[in-house]
Amino acid sequence: MAKVLVVTSGKGGVGKTTSTAALGAALAQMGQNVAVVDFDVGLRNLDLVMGAERRVVYDVVNVIQGEAKLAQALIRDKRLDNLALLPASQTRDKDALTEDGVARVIDELRQKFDWIICDSPAGIERGATLAMRHADVAVVVTNPEVSSVRDSDRIIGLLDSKTLRAERGERMEKHLLITRYDRIRAERGDMLKTDDVLEILSIPLLGIVPESQDVLRASNIGQPVTVSGPDSPAGRAYAEAARRLKGEALPVSVPGERAGFFGKLFGRRAA
């Protein structure tokens, strides 16, 4: 059965779009049929990170408004043919997304793909709540700093109240992805400790992605980091996170830490 996954955070610039592309590509590399959907109408970005910006003809708003068929708007990835992108519109604003229209598009995507990964805009308003509305699973992207953690906490509250699942009284599966983790700054105490982030947010840890030049390089050449640098620390962290999403029980490693610490963190996965 198809799974709809929302990548969300509350705060902007924490790595949602980067993570959407990297997780989408990683799941596709594992043989899954994946669609990544850009909900950041007006500030579209995912097409750039996926290197598809010059191939955008129709977008999600065109599909919602009946100006294009879904199949016309979907852009197949150049390297992975089981990975497709549904781009956002750059010219319209968020009001162009209607509740019914989004529901129809998601339903149609569910027929064709194993995973539908929705890249959420920042904020807690309409765009963000529409992006999470149909999700079965949420990846909450957080940087280890106070404001990002607080915003994620807020978003988790919305995931538990504003999604269809929550309204039906069903549980929403939520995972925490800590990104832009900097070992040096962590050691200096300039960042929140992973343990503290986990304790505050109390949702299971999906992975820790290091702050890395590889990510910037990947987005500059328009490739998800799991494609451009599968063996880089960030690429590996995303690939492992994707395996965990598929249900594998891999221990989470802290970038740059010695092995002894891994088990401890894994033991701290919240229920």
Add this chain to the structure above:
Amino acid sequence: MSASPKPDQPSRPMLRFRGRSFLALALAPAQPLEAWLADLDAWLERSPGFFTGRPVILDLSAAKIPVADLGSFIADLAGRSIRIMAVEGIEEGSLGLGLPPAIGRGRDATLPEAKPAADEGSKQPKSAPEPVSLIIDEPVRSGQTVFHPRGDVIVMGSVSSGSEIVAGGSIHVYGALRGRAIAGVANQPGARIICRKFEAELLAIDGLYKAADDMDPALHGRAVSARIVDDALVVSALD
């Protein structure tokens, strides 16, 4: 804290707070909302920050905003630094977790039947007439308010920074208390606040309060109990 809405006239419930009282301002928007928001903006231009940090109740008896649009309207207000602590004058008994609690609905026999299923996730008390404990199994997240003026509130998880619990009676938190806990609002000086890990932003019982800055740093992170002794709010370690 009960607010009895009179048509066309914002009601002004009183809250007692450390011997002083303050008004919960009632904002009563009118249709068309764009025009009303423009008026509000004009007013805010003269008194910027008037609502900031003040308790504001949203009275919807005139505006009749559909519940589906309420979140974005409340967000519009939040964008103007107006934080809505509760909503009155709506038909629905509860608005769900992301929205402020609904208050001021009748508590008498004319109440409609408690709604099943759809209300499941709600932290609102149902239409039970007697004081009753409210048990919350999940963490209370930043931005959420639990408003239970008729009884105790028991939270099995943590209460996040930026969230708020308001209870008629006592508040028990079995995780960390990092937000605001306001107990005894139903005139209950005997109410207590008890938590397993104390990092609260604010504690209040029956109107007496202590902000984070006034609290003994030695208690930070410990299991504590707070109560009123000789008209003072006293926080002490449990172990």
